[in-house]
Amino acid sequence: MPTLPLTVITDPLCHRHDTGGNGHPEDPARLTVIAGRLGQSPLAPMITTMPPRPAERQWLTTVHSEEYLYRFEETTLAGKSYLDHPDNQLCFESYEAALLSAGAGLAAIDLLEGGATSRAFCCARPPGHHAERNLALGFCFLNNAAVAARYWQQAHGRRKVMIVDWDAHHGNGIQSAFEEDPEVFYLSLHEHPTWSFPGTGWKEETGLGAGKGTTCNIPLPPGSDDAAVMKAIAEQVEPALSRFVPEALVICAGFDGHVADDMSGLSYTTALYRQLGHCAARWAERYCRGKVLTLLEGGYELNSLAASVEMYLTGLATPEP
Amino acid sequence: MFIARYMTTPALAIPQEMTIPAARELLQSRHFRHLPVVDDTGKLIGMITDRDLRSAYPSSVLSGETIKTCLAELDKTPVSAIMTRSFFTVSPSSTLDDALILLDRERVGALPVLDEGGKVVGIFSIRDLIKAYRTLFGLGERGSAMIVVEDDGNPKPLTRISRVLEEHRIRFTRLIRKDKDDALDKATIYLRVNTYNLSAVRNALKEAGFNVTIPTITLKPE
Numbered sequence: 190m191p192t193l194p195l196t197v198i199t200d201p202l203c204h205r206h207d208t209g210g211n212g213h214p215e216d217p218a219r220l221t222v223i224a225g226r227l228g229q230s231p232l233a234p235m236i237t238t239m240p241p242r243p244a245e246r247q248w249l250t251t252v253h254s255e256e257y258l259y260r261f262e263e264t265t266l267a268g269k270s271y272l273d274h275p276d277n278q279l280c281f282e283s284y285e286a287a288l289l290s291a292g293a294g295l296a297a298i299d300l301l302e303g304g305a306t307s308r309a310f311c312c313a314r315p316p317g318h319h320a321e322r323n324l325a326l327g328f329c330f331l332n333n334a335a336v337a338a339r340y341w342q343q344a345h346g347r348r349k350v351m352i353v354d355w356d357a358h359h360g361n362g363i364q365s366a367f368e369e370d371p372e373v374f375y376l377s378l379h380e381h382p383t384w385s386f387p388g389t390g391w392k393e394e395t396g397l398g399a400g401k402g403t404t405c406n407i408p409l410p411p412g413s414d415d416a417a418v419m420k421a422i423a424e425q426v427e428p429a430l431s432r433f434v435p436e437a438l439v440i441c442a443g444f445d446g447h448v449a450d451d452m453s454g455l456s457y458t459t460a461l462y463r464q465l466g467h468c469a470a471r472w473a474e475r476y477c478r479g480k481v482l483t484l485l486e487g488g489y490e491l492n493s494l495a496a497s498v499e500m501y502l503t504g505l506a507t508p509e510p
Numbered sequence: 511m512f513i514a515r516y517m518t519t520p521a522l523a524i525p526q527e528m529t530i531p532a533a534r535e536l537l538q539s540r541h542f543r544h545l546p547v548v549d550d551t552g553k554l555i556g557m558i559t560d561r562d563l564r565s566a567y568p569s570s571v572l573s574g575e576t577i578k579t580c581l582a583e584l585d586k587t588p589v590s591a592i593m594t595r596s597f598f599t600v601s602p603s604s605t606l607d608d609a610l611i612l613l614d615r616e617r618v619g620a621l622p623v624l625d626e627g628g629k630v631v632g633i634f635s636i637r638d639l640i641k642a643y644r645t646l647f648g649l650g651e652r653g654s655a656m657i658v659v660e661d662d663g664n665p666k667p668l669t670r671i672s673r674v675l676e677e678h679r680i681r682f683t684r685l686i687r688k689d690k691d692d693a694l695d696k697a698t699i700y701l702r703v704n705t706y707n708l709s710a711v712r713n714a715l716k717e718a719g720f721n722v723t724i725p726t727i728t729l730k731p732e
């Protein structure tokens with residue numbers, strides 16, 4: 190079976206973002222199990238592991254305020270245990286880890302644009318899609334996807350960026366960053382906000398002002414399965430892509446919609462993630478010169494997380510049957 | 511739950527002598543749908559709605575001449591000629607429930623809010639009611655999630671839930687229990703938590719003996 194080379198961007202410091210134990214779902218073990226699984230995988234020979242770089246301030250401030258970045262850094266240095274809400278546990282090294290998690294996307298984009306790879310997966314934490322301009326939320330501190338989209342536009346001149354987010358939860362932070370921007374399309378498939386954290390991502394929200402039409406929320410009822418996702422992809426996601434015609438593609442890959450993950454009421458199987466990998470590859474080939482950037486968001490049940498990441502990367506790197 | 515907190519103020523009331531075109535312009539410019547009409551002493555004597563005003567205008571299928579005559583007539587007609595003289599009111603200390611019952615029973619779109627002296631101090635519309643309940647139920651409150659719990663039938667379910675959540679320092683903002691009825695085959699508890707750590711919520715509820723359910727609905731095929 191011919192397989193495309195995969196680049197995984199990761200760093201040991203991302204493991205040192207300590208969320209305090211006590212069963213906190215966003216645990217360093219998430220990265221350990223993924224690395225273990227990929228090491229044993231038939232994909233292993235195709236994987237090149239690369240380090241990230243810390244995201245530079247000039248790119249962070251395209252999304253976050255100076256005041257927030259300062260407050261975040263101060264909170265870690267002062268030895269406090271959380272930022273903005275007890276959910277967002279942190280430690281002394283969390284700011285450094287978050288810079289690397291956001292910088293992973295930037296390093297990956299340089300590799301994609303330089304022709305070194307066409308499939309890059311940032312296996313980093315903390316995750317990002319709930320983080321707002323001035324607010325840490327839902328275990329997220331820096332909005333990795335939003336920073337990556339701005340970098341892609343401003344450092345590499347790819348104006349039209351599409352972000353497809355199939356984490357089980359709505360990426361409120363990404364939506365607010367680009368709601369008024371016609372050049373970044375944010376599309377999210379998530380569990381319906383009536384039931385799900387963070388209670389945002391209504392179907393009726395389609396963007397504001399000049400950005401009208403470049404936000405698309407697809408809320409799925411609790412219990413939704415693989416078929417529901419594939420139906421939404423065929424009927425809503427693919428038409429949105431062909432209308433927008435992106436020049437760059439970011440996938441926010443959360444694996445918490447898995448039936449075994451109790452952080453959502455969705456009922457996806459591991460097999461869905463292979464199909465999602467095929468979709469991302471197909472869109473990349475069709476619109477983005479074969480290049481796609483994938484960022485790890487959620488996914489907290491360790492066994493299904495590792496298996497689903499492997500399945501997704503398999504779909505991304507191998508041809509569709 | 512008091513109307514005073516949710517009504518639209520200041521109340522824009524018009525004198526009974528105001529002409530129909532003037533009232534129409536005022537409604538359109540302010541995007542209102544209801545106007546209280548008051549007498550010289552500020553006492554409420556009627557209500558005028560955008561619908562009352564629309565029906566006062568001549569139909570566009572009439573001849574140009576007839577329309578002209580009608581419009582000239584309207585220019586001289588005060589709102590008192592077409593206002594509704596039977597109306598329903600609430601006071602600032604009425605509750606959202608009072609307003610809901612009145613709006614529902616009387617099929618009106620808004621209720622003037624009167625102080626003890628009968629002076630109009632605000633207006634409370636169906637829109638205000640929707641906004642009030644939206645806030646009360648925490649709809650769209652960023653950073654929360656709703657958990658559905660089966661009532662296990664044992665005594666003091668709400669006490670047990672709040673105790674275990676507080677013990678685990680899980681923030682929650684709403685706890686609602688709905689009895690079994692035609693629409694619901696089991697007594698159900700709705701819990702709005704202010705955290706993303708839903709695993710911790712589920713574990714705490716399990717510890718208190720509750721079963722967290724995934725809300726589903728079976729729709730009959732069309």
